[in-house]
Amino acid sequence: MSRKHISSGSEFESKIGYSRAVVDGDYVFVSGTTGYNYQTMSIADDPVEQADQCFKNIEKALIEAGSSLDNIVRVHYIFPDKRDFEPCWPVFKKYLSVARPAATMFVAGLLDDAMKLEIEVTARLST
Numbered sequence: 796m797s798r799k800h801i802s803s804g805s806e807f808e809s810k811i812g813y814s815r816a817v818v819d820g821d822y823v824f825v826s827g828t829t830g831y832n833y834q835t836m837s838i839a840d841d842p843v844e845q846a847d848q849c850f851k852n853i854e855k856a857l858i859e860a861g862s863s864l865d866n867i868v869r870v871h872y873i874f875p876d877k878r879d880f881e882p883c884w885p886v887f888k889k890y891l892s893v894a895r896p897a898a899t900m901f902v903a904g905l906l907d908d909a910m911k912l913e914i915e916v917t918a919r920l921s922t
Contacts, residue, residue: 803856823866823919824917827871828913829849830845830846831848832848842912843882849913860918861920862921864891864893866921867891868896868917869917870898870916871898871901872899872900872901873900873902874903875902876902883912
């Protein structure tokens with residue numbers, strides 16, 4: 796299978812040289828995804844709302860790639876403020892309770908202070 800690039804249309808993809816997701820072999824690698832709402836061109840102040848939007852953005856890329864949230868095998872959470880992690884747990888459970896992927900949480904700064912978290916996932920293609 797050849798490599799397939801999935802784009803969200805974000806200006807950063809062309810400026811920096813990356814894709815929202817890449818299908819390679821049996822896997823889909825989704826770039827770190829923030830809670831930016833591309834419909835309204837805005838980002839919520841609340842980290843829980845951002846977490847929900849992150850998964851909506853991730854799901855869109857996975858579907859385009861031929862996968863789904865239920866096929867996620869690894870997730871990385873990145874939070875500038877570790878106190879925002881636990882309030883997001885119900886959102887993570889909502890989207891990942893079937894997949895139950897291996898998970899890691901990092902505390903690190905993000906590109907914009909408005910971004911309260913970033914989520915990166917790896918999924919298998921649907922069979």
